[in-house]
Structures are given as structure tokens and as C-alpha cells.
Amino acid sequence: MTLTTLSLLAGVAGASAFVAAPIGATHQKPFGQGSAVADFSCDLPPVLAPAGDGLPSGESLFSSDEALLKQVRRHQAIVQVPSICYDDLGDFDEDERWAPFYDVHDTLAKTYPVIHKRMNLDKVNTFGLVYTIAGSNPALKPIVLAAHQDVVPVADVSTWTHPPFDAYFDGEWIWGRGSSDDKNSLTALMSAVETLLSNPDWTPSRTIILAFGFDEECSGYRGAGKIGEFLTERYGDDGIALILDEGGLPMQLLGDDTLFVFPSVMEKGHVDVWAELHVVGGHSSIPFPHTGIGIVAEMVTALESHPYEPAVLKGSPVYNHLVCVARYSPQDAPEIADLLRKDDLVKLTAVFVGEGGDAARYMVQTSQAIDLIQGGQKINAMPEVVTLGVNYRVAPQDSIPKVQHNFVKYIESVVEKYNISVKAFEGDDDYEAYVSELASDGASADVNYDGLLVLQGREKSESTPVSPTSGPVWDVFSGTIQHAFAFEGGRVVPVGEIMNGNTDTRHYLNLTPNVYRWTPSRQRGSENIHTIDERVRMDSHMEMVRFYYDLVRNFDGAEV
Numbered sequence: 001m002t003l004t005t006l007s008l009l010a011g012v013a014g015a016s017a018f019v020a021a022p023i024g025a026t027h028q029k030p031f032g033q034g035s036a037v038a039d040f041s042c043d044l045p046p047v048l049a050p051a052g053d054g055l056p057s058g059e060s061l062f063s064s065d066e067a068l069l070k071q072v073r074r075h076q077a078i079v080q081v082p083s084i085c086y087d088d089l090g091d092f093d094e095d096e097r098w099a100p101f102y103d104v105h106d107t108l109a110k111t112y113p114v115i116h117k118r119m120n121l122d123k124v125n126t127f128g129l130v131y132t133i134a135g136s137n138p139a140l141k142p143i144v145l146a147a148h149q150d151v152v153p154v155a156d157v158s159t160w161t162h163p164p165f166d167a168y169f170d171g172e173w174i175w176g177r178g179s180s181d182d183k184n185s186l187t188a189l190m191s192a193v194e195t196l197l198s199n200p201d202w203t204p205s206r207t208i209i210l211a212f213g214f215d216e217e218c219s220g221y222r223g224a225g226k227i228g229e230f231l232t233e234r235y236g237d238d239g240i241a242l243i244l245d246e247g248g249l250p251m252q253l254l255g256d257d258t259l260f261v262f263p264s265v266m267e268k269g270h271v272d273v274w275a276e277l278h279v280v281g282g283h284s285s286i287p288f289p290h291t292g293i294g295i296v297a298e299m300v301t302a303l304e305s306h307p308y309e310p311a312v313l314k315g316s317p318v319y320n321h322l323v324c325v326a327r328y329s330p331q332d333a334p335e336i337a338d339l340l341r342k343d344d345l346v347k348l349t350a351v352f353v354g355e356g357g358d359a360a361r362y363m364v365q366t367s368q369a370i371d372l373i374q375g376g377q378k379i380n381a382m383p384e385v386v387t388l389g390v391n392y393r394v395a396p397q398d399s400i401p402k403v404q405h406n407f408v409k410y411i412e413s414v415v416e417k418y419n420i421s422v423k424a425f426e427g428d429d430d431y432e433a434y435v436s437e438l439a440s441d442g443a444s445a446d447v448n449y450d451g452l453l454v455l456q457g458r459e460k461s462e463s464t465p466v467s468p469t470s471g472p473v474w475d476v477f478s479g480t481i482q483h484a485f486a487f488e489g490g491r492v493v494p495v496g497e498i499m500n501g502n503t504d505t506r507h508y509l510n511l512t513p514n515v516y517r518w519t520p521s522r523q524r525g526s527e528n529i530h531t532i533d534e535r536v537r538m539d540s541h542m543e544m545v546r547f548y549y550d551l552v553r554n555f556d557g558a559e560v
Contacts, residue, residue, distance in 0.1 A: 042493075074191055078111070081100050104214075176534065227508075244477075245516075251523065269395075271457050279383075282382050292375055306410045312345055318363055373386070469495070520548075
């Protein structure tokens with residue numbers, strides 16, 4: 001999972017609270033300037049407990065020490081497989097680094113024999129896994145529960161407290177790469193469904209699909225991209241009732257009586273801008289005033305001096321979450337409630353960002369990260385080619401063509417200073433249309449000078465449509481969350497959120513408007529995703545298994 005926001009608006013809504021982002025009663029409509037805004041009051045659907053299917057409760061099945069130790073063994077088995085997705089992986093039959101994914105498949109088959117007996121398994125594009133058990137009622141659309149098999153690389157094994165692929169259990173935590181992202185979901189989903197299917201008298205009314213990609217950490221094109229095509233061919237556009245994948249934020253208790261839960265209902269856009277500068281080289285004993293690296297460094301300075309502006313858009317996930325906070329915890333957020341009443345979005349944005357810091361800022365602002373620079377081949381030869389990679393996560397008020405145009409605009413003084421011509425995003429129709437609309441501003445994307453800068457936009461995905469937080473599917477989802485995490489004397493408030501990163505669901509958006517990204521985990525349920533000493537707390541993991549078990553049961557009994 002690419003990183004989402006890990007801390008939010010603690011100061012505004014109380015010291016222990018996250019302010020995340022719900023969405024109103026719009027169905028798959030992206031938000032931006034000028035978009036229509038539906039009224040939103042943050043009404044909660046009824047709590048929904050599974051009933052009438054004759055199955056034992058999740059609490060009775062997954063709360064004992066014996067159940068915990070069984071789950072530890074299951075999770076250790078999959079974490080111990082080093083199924084790493086490298087950015088430069090080659091073809092399946094030529095690159096031996098794909099070999100661990102065969103071990104993933106063998107481990108799952110050994111650990112979950114009932115699933116492999118009762119569900120049909122399709123292997124999509126070699127390593128993608130799609131498990132299906134047909135429901136008895138073909139009128140009910142299937143549900144898709146998703147996770148990914150791959151993990152990010154380990155930079156330095158020696159820096160870990162416990163070796164990253166030992167899956168060491170210390171009595172509370174399992175330590176290991178992927179123990180949280182995203183084998184935590186993978187193990188929990190498989191375990192919940194294995195338990196359901198172990199009852200020989202139970203057959204679902206609704207078709208259940210488990211979809212596991214294998215290159216989510218590399219954008220998912222070979223895994224979820226092909227699985228999406230497979231599911232579309234089988235079920236058609238809008239042929240699925242619900243898709244649930246990883247994401248969201250940990251649950252947070254506000255005060256002592258309101259537990260906010262944050263499934264993501266929208267993902268920010270994404271584009272990587274690559275700039276390749278070609279200049280004349282030469283012997284370093286007679287250097288130019290600036291080598292290509294120096295010129296690119298000036299471009300970096302120019303880019304970083306133009307950060308994007310934050311904006312809380314009315315009707316957006318963040319705005320609607322603040323509505324929820326103002327309704328259910330007004331005593332903890334009086335300023336938020338006042339600014340909402342005054343409809344003062346400028347100050348609301350300032351308060352949200354000021355109190356929440358960068359974690360909150362980048363929920364409502366386009367981010368720009370200079371992540372890669374390469375240049376030079378020899379210490380005594382000036383570089384002839386220098387490459388710069390800049391990662392953008394695009395907020396709804398902006399767009400990918402706007403970001404690309406601004407890239408050209410902000411470095412314009414540098415390329416003019418050094419007589420460099422620019423070939424900007426050639427063949428990109430969206431960019432060219434955007435520039436054509438802005439032609440009167442004087443920005444130029446092709447000036448004939450001695451050097452050459454080639455710009456390309458890669459890994460492009462616009463902000464996703466917003467999934468609904470009203471209607472029958474949301475009611476079942478929210479009602480299950482409220483049941484699964486209920487506590488005495490308090491309420492559970494599921495509210496939508498915007499994700500800074502992207503998940504495999506970007507490849508499934510045509511299948512249903514009801515796409516949610518949520519790993520059902522409490523605060524400190526896991527630690528150190530994508531870095532040293534990644535680990536998951538196993539009592540939190542057991543709550544995940546119980547939730548998935550109840551979710552399948554509730555959707556199986558629902559007429560949605």
C-alpha cells in the first residue's frame with residue numbers, strides 16, 4: 001500500500017482524534033471546483049449484527065488463546081515468504097525474483113485447505129489469485145474482498161530488530177516485512193472465509209470473490225490490472241455489489257464516547273513527472289560554470305519554491321468528516337462547528353492544516369516530492385544526461401494536466417537562462433488541450449536552444465470518483481462496522497476519508513460505485529509500514545478476522 005495519511009487533526013478535535021474524510025450522498029462523483037454539493041448531515045444507519053444463518057459468532061470463534069496461536073502460525077507462514085515487488089522486475093519466465101510468488105501460492109494452499117477445496121481458483125496473469133464460491137441466489141451481485149501478496153524491499157536487513165522474513169512473534173507482535181502491508185489483510189480474509197466454509201452446511205447466497213494482486217507496490221498493472229479485466233469479462237461493468245481493499249486510517253476514540261472509523265472513499269490523483277536533460281559534456285578539468293546536475297538542481301529549487309495551496313472543498317470527504325465531528329463531538333471541536341455554520345472555507349482550511357500539520361495538509365493539497373535524481377558516469381567527465389523524477393499526489397481542486405503545465409511554467413526561467421529547449425509531454429492529449437486553453441498566459445513548451453529537456457508524465461491516474469456513504473450497500477458496511485467495534489456507553493461513527501496514496505482498487509473502478517479502502521485496525525494495530533521493523537499487533541489482527549467474518553455474513557443476508 002502506498003502511504004496514506006498517518007496522523008491527522010489532533011488539535012482541532014481533541015488530543016486523541018484523527019480528522020479524516022467522509023463523503024456525502026453523492027455516488028461516484030469526483031469533487032472539484034464548481035461541482036455540485038449534496039447536503040450531508042452524517043446520519044448513521046442502524047447497527048447490523050449477523051443473524052439467522054445458524055453460524056457461531058465471531059466473538060466465540062476468534063477470542064481464545066488457542067485461536068490466537070492458530071492465527072499466529074497462519075500469519076507467520078505467509079510473512080516468511082519474501083514476495084518482494086521490485087520496480088525493475090522483468091518477465092515472469094526470465095526474472096528469478098518472481099520465484100517467491102510460487103511459494104506464496106503453495107503456502108496458501110497448505111494453510112487454507114477448505115478454501116482450496118470449496119472455492120474455484122483462477123490464476124490471472126500467472127500470479128494473480130481469484131478465489132470464487134458461487135452463491136445460491138444469482139440475483140445478488142457478488143462482493144469482492146481484496147488484498148495484495150507483494151511487499152516492498154528491505155533496504156538493510158541488519159537494521160531490523162528481528163530479521164524481516166523470520167516473522168518473529170514476541171507474544172504481542174509479529175515482526176516482518178509485509179506483516180502489516182498487506183499480508184495482514186490477506187491472512188485475515190483467508191482465515192475468515194476458511195472458517196465460514198469449514199461449516200459444511202453453509203453455502204453463501206451471494207457469490208464471494210477473493211482477489212489478490214501481486215504487484216500493488218509497483219502500481220498493480222500486471223496484477224490487479226489484469227484481475228480487473230478478468231472480473232469485468234465475467235461480471236460486466238457495475239456487476240459487483242461491493243469492493244473492499246486495504247487502506248483508511250486506524251480507528252480513533254474522541255473523548256471517551258465516540259469511536260470514529262475511517263474507510264477511504266476516494267483516492268487522490270497521481271502522476272510521476274520525469275525530466276531528462278541532455279547537455280554537452282566534457283572533461284572535468286575544464287568545467288562549465290554549471291554541469292547538467294547543477295542546472296537540474298536549479299530546476300528543483302524552482303519547483304520547490306512553488307508549493308500547491310491547500311483547500312477544503314465543500315462537500316468533499318474532508319469537509320463532510322468535519323460535519324461529522326461537529327455533529328457527534330461538538331464539545332471537542334467548537335471552532336470547527338462555528339466555521340461550518342459561517343461557511344468560511346478559507347479559515348476552515350487554515351484551521352484544519354494549522355492544527356493537523358503536514359498529515360492533514362496533504363489530504364487537501366497536491367503534494368510534490370523530488371524523489372529521484374541520476375546523472376554522471378565518471379568523476380572526471382561532466383554528465384551528458386541527467387534524470388529527475390518528481391512524484392505528485394494530486395488533490396481534487398487540481399488536475400494532472402495543471403500539474404504538468406505548472407512544471408513547465410516553474411522551470412521556465414531556468415531553461416531560458418541556459419538555452420535549453422523543452423519537449424513537454426508530447427503525445428499527451430490532456431496536457432496539450434490544457435495548454436491550448438491557457439495559451440494566452442505566455443508559457444512556452446517548445447523553445448529552440450542548444451540543450452534539450454524531455455518531460456514525460458508516467459503512472460497517471462486522476463482522483464477517483466467518490467464512493468457513497470448512503471444507500472443500501474453503505475448501510476450494510478457501516479452497520480457491520482458499528483456492530484463489530486461496539487463498546488459500552490459509546491457510539492461508533494464510520495465516516496469516509498480521502499487517501500493520499502493508491503491501492504489496487506484503481507483497476508476495479510468500473511465494477512461498482514461502492515469501492516471502499518479500509519484495513520479494520522485500531523490505532524497502533526500496526527507499526528512502521530514500508531520501513532524498518534514493520535510489525536502487526538496480533539490482538540488487532542484478530543479483530544480484523546472477526547470483522548471480515550461478520551461482513552461476509554451480513555452481506556450474505558442482505559438484499560442489495
